[in-house]
Amino acid sequence: MLVADNVVKAFATDAGNAPALRGVSLGIAAGEFVCIVGRSGSGKSTLLNVLSSLLTPDAGQVLYQGRDVAALSARERDRLRATDFSMVFQMHHLLPYLTAFENVLAPFLSTIRPVSADKRRKALECLDRVGLADKAERLPGRLSGGEQQRVAIARALVTEPRLIFADEPTGSLDGDTGRHIISTLGGLVTEGISVVMVTHEPAYAAMADRVVEIADGLIRGEARTDARNTGV
């Protein structure tokens, strides 16, 4: 479904051009949960941002459903990101003065039209999906860190994406809460959604279908886990 083919990406710095990705090839299948691991600075976030088309590769290609994403117009790319891709970040980025429910609706609030009853129903469904239907009317400040991140996952789900990209979604959470977040993300793939997650926590990585290790801008190793066979 999503393929990175020999992707190269460098950033301009004071010290010159610093390579972040030096030729990375990776395929993500529909309904697959892939975890990207590696040390800080190894290129994980850059790879995720290239895969999600936030960044354009300097060389190589990212193909989504067989189409070169860089060859799309900016408008087509924006539309693709809005309809097919969703992001979950390390910090949940919830709006503090909106309730959990309103935060989940936020992807629809930029339009001048009122939000339809259908979308409101969908938002409640997504909150229910992450176990928070009973806290829909709470402000983020009255939710725990793990609950806030689950609201962010519900918000990522509300647009019915094909792919969810998550960059260290457990970064600020303790172990048990983190595992709960990962299993929530992992549960989405049973609905055919693909999840690509960055983490540096090996215990979390083991909960994915496949672990890709990146070091110094290159894929160092890949392993298939049996997480789903064991029912995790």
Ligand code: ADP
């Ligand atoms: P990771 O997520 O694995 O910690 P990153 O992908 O964020 O690593 O970064 C990989 C390398 O690229 C690092 O050396 C980092 O300093 C550099 N880098 C990332 N983003 C930028 C940027 N916007 N400008 C300059 N250098 C960057």
Ligand code: MG
């Ligand atoms: Mg990072």
